[in-house]
Amino acid sequence: MAHAHSVKRHKGLMDWLTTVDHKKIGILYLLAGGLFFGIGGIEALLIRLQLIKPMNDLVSAQTFNELITMHGTTMIFLGVMPVIFALMNAVIPLQIGARDVAFPFLNSLGFWTFLFGGILLNLSWVMGGAPDAGWTSYTPLSTNTYSTTHGVDFYTIGLQIAGLGTLIGGINFLATIITMRAPGMSFMRMPMFTWTAFITSAMILFAFPAITVGLVLLTFDRILGANFFEVANGGSPVLWQHIFWIFGHPEVYILILPAFGVISEVIPTFARKRLFGYSSMVFATILIAFLGFMVWAHHMFTTGLGPVANALFSISTMLIAVPTGIKIFNWLFTMWGGQVRFTAANLFAIGFIPTFVMGGVTGVMLASAPADYQFHDTYFVVAHFHYVIVGGLVFGLFAGLHYWWPKMFGRVLNETIGKWEFWLFAIGFHLTFFVQHFLGLMGMQRRIFTYLPNQGFDTLNLVSTVGAFLMGVGVLLFLFNTILTATKPKGVANDPWEDGRTLEWTIASPPAEYNFKQIPLVRGIDAYWKEKMAGNKEMTPAEPLGPIHMPSPTILPFVMSVGIFIAGLGMMFSKEHFSNSFMSLIFNNWIVVIIGLLITFGSMLLRSLFDDHGWHIEVEELEEEGVKA
Amino acid sequence: MTSHAETVNGELPHEPEKATLEGRNKILSFWLFLGGEAVLFGTLFATFLALRNQTNDGPTANELFQLPMTAAATLILLVSSLTSVFAIQAMHKHKVAALRVWLMVTVVLGLGFLGLEIYEFAEYVTAEKFGMTTSAFSSAFYTLVGFHGAHVAFGVLWISVLIGQLYKKGLTVVTAPKVYVSAMYWHFIDVVWVFIFTVVYLLGKVG
Amino acid sequence: MSVDQHADHDVIKHRHRSEGPQKHIIVFIFSIILTVIAFATVAAGGVNATFTVILLLIMAILQVFMQLGYWMHLKDKGHLMPILFMIFGFFVAGTAVIMALYWVWW
Amino acid sequence: MKLAISIMVVVLLIVFAITAYVLVKFRRRAGQSGVPEQVEGNFKLEIIWTVIPLILVIVLAVPTVQQVFAFGDDHFNDKDAVQVKVTSHQYWWEFEYPQYGVKTAQDLIIPVKKKIAFELKTADVLHSFWVPSLSGKMDTNPDGTLNKFSFSADKEGVFRGKCAELCGPSHGFMEFKVKSVSEASFDKWVTAMKAPAVLPEDAALAEVFKKQCLSCHAVGDQGGPVAPNLTGIGSRESVASILLNEGQEGGKPVKENLKTWLDDPQAVKPGNKMPSPKDLGLTDEQIDGIADYLANYKLNY
Structure with missing residues (x-):
């Protein structure tokens, strides 16, 4: 094995x-996430423009429904998920002291599958109309009878493909965190972000198969004429709601938990103080995840499940407030007695706390079924989930991006612009969504493309739209900041914030291909901080310097994803009537699907038949680089 | 990490599938994957249970199902699960020839199961006028049982490819985890089938 | 693998080799018996429906436990994570089934 | 709900206060270099902020459960309840009063202070029945999952009703009105609804109306059930639920609204199922005549 493969x-x-x-791959996820986040953002601005005044006719009713559907779907599945995965990819292996993830090949496959799913979904805009049944795609509105374009097909197939990628990514991170931790890093010494990534990945593993089934059933209904949701033939629309939310509720915790993790990293670093109540934070994370699978029907209080179900789900939902409260107070007491520094990253992290608490308290209010009969499907709900997803998750993501940007790219983002971003985004955010609580209480339902005057909605909607544009400016500033920073020379210190506590700050920014020349020995929680306090400049290595085995680059994941993409398109148009006879031939006879699947399974076969021996970075090379550094 | 030392000395360890970190990772994450598969099939079962009485004037479960055929399919799959246990035992004893034979028996039994299922479906569609579009019950039935059938088909293909690799590459620390994981997959298919014959067929007969 | 296993490789190998197929054949026979009980109860008919349902479910769960434990080695050491994840997978699957039974029609 | 809001406001204030205090008191000062004490946690504090929220949750849960069960009670067969079967369509509402043998659309007439017991059903996609100022909402589902609930209006007046579940392009326009009237008026209304249909006086126009409109719509005892019942449409609060009639803020004369609607239904309510009268071959004069007839088709109650 000593001999290196070329x-x-x-x-x-x-x-x-x-x-x-x-x-x-982390950077790729960030780029893809940024792209889709931008698309979703433009959709959001169009929505807000349409609602700026009563009886507006900027976009048609149909287009508006497509916009809200795509805004929700894009933001949830394609906008924030990949940015979460970007941070996880960039940081997790470094935080646990690993040279790579457990399955580099699968990691790449997960990304490309996700990307092609997202592209497929967004192609709907130029291929005959986007999905229009809401991001929840409630049946029967989303069945063939009531949604006659291919929009919902793009939704079902695109999300299945993107979901497959996410699932692959989730399994990869679970395995990575379970088996690749450096010696000495027990589970209870893992950084909080790694913990939340672990729990989030587990939730992905258990939640995504449910939506996959739901989407398969809807696809079968739409393409094969099955009757799962066809009322006339015995199907049940309520079943779709259940399946969707059995996935959907865990999904929102999948989104928010990594943000909790980011906050738990950023706040201690800039308070120069260890995370308060680490064990209770871990416990709270697990509890939230667990409860997250038992509250789905609180999205269905008005469906009419009956008092027993409504009471059960009300209580289980309220219980989630307890572990969440634990987290909030732990963060506050982390700062208590510390030396809080107001960097851009920390501004976002601190801004997260009150904002998220506001989303949390409206959540508890919504948890009460009798109150929800009033709130449900109004702008009160819209305000609530934007407070937790934007005010919670997106704040967390911005905090994380500012915090880890130097580790990812070797350059610190401009702090002054960063602070402007925060204030514009935060003020814009509250302007946009705070007033929506009152719109909801006044009786404005969500998902309406316009509204009659004289209901008292006009001014608040105008304020909301203005706020949305302020948020837009904040995001553009961030984009500008990243471009500006990219023009600056590389080469920040290993630990640019000077108070780094975890392993990622012990190595170069950006790290070498192999991350750690020697795997470090972990002696406690906040491994790097511990060494610093003991007066050491570096980690103690856990192994002698030796050749490092690296996996080979490969195009197969990309090709496999292209195959799935082709098969998906073929599936979608298999029942389409084409004027062109060649197109009818290849689509209506499932030839396109077969070609796509052959590409995918063929690549899989190639991967299995030809072992990847990888290659080695030799000791001499490592030492050379050591000298250079 | 002792994995390297074990592969270097040239001799295959007792459990070759767990000799390398890659192998252990593969097995672990396959377990994780099976956890997800449990949810996948759980949701399909839930769908079936919710729609089991929605027959839309088409055939009902009781009219449709023939116990002898289900019993035969069950026996075939159960035996194939046992033969894949034998395959793994042969692998642990480094008997590559026996390993290949047991895997082949497994594949043949899997094909037998598939044949029975296809025959069953064809019978329903032609003789009973019970197709995908007949009723919500029929859609749920074909989707649940069909998903399982597709898993069997994939398993057959997968194990066949592995048999080929065992001829070409022999038993190594690279091929062993693949064989082990495919056996896990095969057992899991059998576990799902236990629930299918119970919930779909037997409880369908009970009503 | 612990250190003494390496030290005494041959003995270990021998001990492992002695692990024969008996255990698995017993599991197989058990599975067959459980399956036969299930099929026979249904084929015989006339048994109280509720009782049959409960019996069938018990037979199925027993069989699944045996196969997971022995054939898939979940009862062996070092399977904590697989056990945790399988339990939670079955838990989520179970909630879905409860949903289907009680909260789809009313 | 007041309890919930007050608890939540208190929680918010506490968190905001601690945040503000921490941010002011513990900001890093220039030249500060020492390392603060690394506190692992505080068992007592952690117990406190676990137990207190738990108690608050219990305080909230008890009334919630009581209300859930109260709301879940079925009053449909109560002796003194007025039964209303609601059927939702893309994008209009049908109200049937089985006790009185009356069917109407868009304007739900109810006697004040009496319990109105609803059975909700949809004819196509899911909708949600909601009168914000009177009660919470309930989804309208297909057979097998029908919902029942009830409310009553404390005072006379007109209340806005809405559809709260995305149901297609005109989801936002799927409104209706609840008109709470005295019991005497309600009885008069029922009698008026059951009176024989009034058709256009002009025989030719009546023929056109019967042929083109009553194939789907109904007036009195004539016509079909596919589209909204038009009996007494002249005295309703709106045309097509969003063209408000005189008497409401920003309202216009009924006839004008009817003409706007009949002129191009799709322009008013995109995606609705009504064919354009012009496409059916009606002339402008005929449309005008029908609008005039409908505007004057009033019920006295």
Whole structure:
């Protein structure tokens, strides 16, 4: 094994298409997430423009429904999920002291599958109309009878493909965190972000199969004429709601938990104080995840499940307030007695706390079924979930991006612009969504494309729209900041915030391909901080310097994803009537689907038949780089 | 991490599937995957249970199902599960030839099961006028049992590819985890079938 | 693998080799018996329906436990994570089934 | 709900106060270099902020459960309840009073202070029946999952009703009105509804109306059930639920609204199922005549 295999090292575009390096895949996730976040943001601004005044006719009713559907779907599945995965990819292996993830190949496959699913979904805009039944796609509105374009097909197939990618990513991170931790890093010494990534991945594992089934059933209804949700033939629309929310509620915790993790990293660093109540934080995270699977029907109080179900789900939902409260107070007491520094990252993290608490208290109010009969499907709900998802998750993501940007790119984002971003975004956010609580209480339902005057909605909607544009400016500033920073020279210190506590700050920014020359020995929670306090400059290595085995880059994940993409398109149009006879031939006979699947399974076969021996970075090379550094 | 030392000395360890970190990772994450599969099939079962009485004037479970055929399918799959246990035992004893034979028996039994299922479905569609579009019950039935059937088909293909690799590459620390994982998959298929014959067929007969 | 296992490789190997197929054949026979009980109860008919349902479910769960434990080695050491994840998988699947039984029609 | 809001406001104030205090008191000062004490946690504090929220949750849960069960009671067969079967359509509401043998659309007439017991059903996609100022909402589901609930209006007046579940392009326009009237008026209304249909006086126009409109709509004892019942449409609060009639803020004369609607239904309510009268071959004069007839088709109650 000592002898090194020669390996093709790609340059430029090919390098990015074939990379299996978690740090590069993290950047790819960030780019893809940024793209979809931008698309979702533009959709949001169009929605707000349409609602700026009563009886507005900027967009048609149909277009508006497409906009809200795509805004929700894009933001949830394609906008914030990949940014979460970007941070997880960029940080988790470093935090646990690993050279890579457990399955570099799967990591790449997960990304490309996700990306092609997202592209497929967004192609709907130019291929005959976007989905229009809401991001929840309640049946029968989303069945063939009432949604006659291919929009919902793009939704079902695109999300299945993107979901597959997410699931693969989730399993990869679970395995990575379980088996790849550095010596000495027990579960109870893992950084909080790693913990939340672990729990989030577990939730992905258990929640995504449910939505996959739901989407398969809806696809079968729409394409194969099955009757799962066809009322006339015995199907049940309520069943769709259950399946959707059995996935859907865990999904929102999948989103928020990583934000909790980011906050738990950023606040201690900038307060120069260890996380208060680490064990109770871990416990609270697990409890939230567990309860998250038992509250789904609180989205269905008005469906009419009956008093027993409504009472049960009311109580289980309220219980979630307890572990969440634990977290809030732990963060506050982390800062208590510390030395809080107001960097851009920390501003977002601190801003997260009151904002998220506001989303939390409206959540408890919604948890009460009798009150929800009034609140449900109004702008009160819209305000609530934007407070937790934007005020919670997106604040958390911005905190994380500012915090780890130097580790990912070797450059610190401009702090002054960063602070402007925060204030614009935060003020815009509250302007947009705070007033929506009152709109909801006054009786404005969600998902209406316009509203009659004289209901007292006009001014508040105008304020909301103005706020949305302020948020938009904040996001543009962030974009500008990243571009500006990219023009600056690389080369920040290993620990640019000077108070880094975890392993990622012990290595170069950005880290070498192999992350750790020698795997570090972990002696306690906040491993790096512990060494610092003991007066050490570096971690104690847990192994002698030796050749490092690296996985080979490969194009197969990309090809496999292209195959799935083709099969998905083929599936969608299999019942379409084409004027072109060649198109009818290949689509109506499932030839396209078969070609797509052959590409995918063929690549899988290739992967199985030809072992990847990888390649080695030799000791001499490592030492050379050591000298250079 | 002792994995490297074990592969270097050239001799295959007792449990070759767990000799390398890659192998152990593979097995662990396959378990995780099976946890997700449990939810997948759980949701399909839930769908079936919710729609089991929605027959829309089409055939009902009681009219449709023939116990002898289900019993035969059950026996075939159960035996194939046992043969894949034998395959793993052969692997642990480094008897590559026996391993290949047991895997082949498993594949043949899997094909037998698939044949029975296809025959059953064809019978329902032609003789009983019970197709995917007949009723909500029929959709749920074909989707649940069909998903399981697709899993069996994939398993058959997968194990066949592995048999080929065992001929070409022999039993190594790279091929062993693959064989082990495929056996886990095969057992899981059998576990799902236990629930299918109970919930779909037997409880369908009970009504 | 612990250190003494390495030290005494041959003995270990021998001990492992002696692990024969008996255990698995017993599991197989058990599975067959449980299956036969289930099929026979239904085929015989006339038994109280509620009782049959409960009996069938018990037979199925017993069989699944045996196969997971022995054939898939979940009862062996070092399977904490697989056990945790399988339990939670079955838990989520179970909630879905409860949903289907009680909260879809009213 | 007041209890919930007050508890939540208190929680918010506490968190905001602690946040503000921490941010002011413990900001890093220039030249500060020492390392603060690394506190692992505080068992007592952690217990406190676990137990207190738990108690608050219990305080909230008890009334919630009581209300859930109270709301879940079925009053449909109460002796003194007025039964109303609501059927929702894309994008209009049908109200049937089985005790009186009356069917109407869009304007739900109810006697004040009496319990109105609803049975909710949809004819197509899911909708949700909601009168914000009178009660919470309930989904309208297909057969097998029908919902029942009840409310009563304390005072006479007109209340806005809405659809709260996305149901297609005109979801936002799927409104209705609840008109709470005295019991005497209600009885008069029922009698008026059961009176024989009044058709256009002009025989030719009546023929056109019967042929083109009554194939789907109904007036009195004539016509079909597919589209909204038009009996007494002249005295309703709106045309097509969003063209408000005189008497409401921003309202216009009934006839004008009817003409707007008949002129191009799709322009008023995108995606609705009504064919354009012009496409059916009606002339402008005929449309005008029908609008005039409908505007004057009033019920006296």
